[in-house]
Amino acid sequence: SQTIHQWPATLVQPVGSPLSLECTVEGTSNPNLYWYRQAAGRGLQLLFYSVGIGQISSEVPQNLSASRPQDRQFILSSKKLLLSDSGFYLCAWRTADTQYFGPGTRLTVL
């Protein structure tokens, strides 16, 4: 069966520091992958999606970037974090018509 992992689970970072969040999927190949951010425990905002290695599409211009160095690995990065980058970051993968979500990373920028 397929599983999706995210790490770290929680992260506290100072403003201006770099960021790297990782998402990996097991049990499938060439999945569509997605990064979402959830602010204040409510609505989800799609940040990036990827249909293959090295293929990244950005939904919202911002302080973040994404990369897909391997088929089942999706990385969210920032060179300099802002206070507004705080939130709950969710990775998802798609099979058939359905997206399945990872456990999330809680990022607090101080």
Next chain:
Amino acid sequence: AQSVAQPEDQVNVAEGNPLTVKCTYSVSGNPYLFWYVQYPNRGLQFLLKYITGDNLVKGSYGFEAEFNKSQTSFHLKKPSALVSDSALYFCAVRDTGGYNKLIFGAGTRLAVHP
């Protein structure tokens, strides 16, 4: 423009009573509709989906949803609520722009009281 609306910020239900969480959508063509549940500090869990076929869709944990094309609605229902159903519920519709992107509603917090 494509959109999903969850008109209720919070729904309060007594344990054992039926529950309904409302969702309406706006999308061109035939909609692909989804419900997800989120417990505190957890990722979203898939509950059910409507793609085609019967308007009444059954999903996980005893939940079901009714697709109504004329009212452009996809309300989530459960005949008898449990305290453990208390969580944040999201309705979503597939973006017709491709890549199976989802458009989410703002979420509805369900509180089931003993």
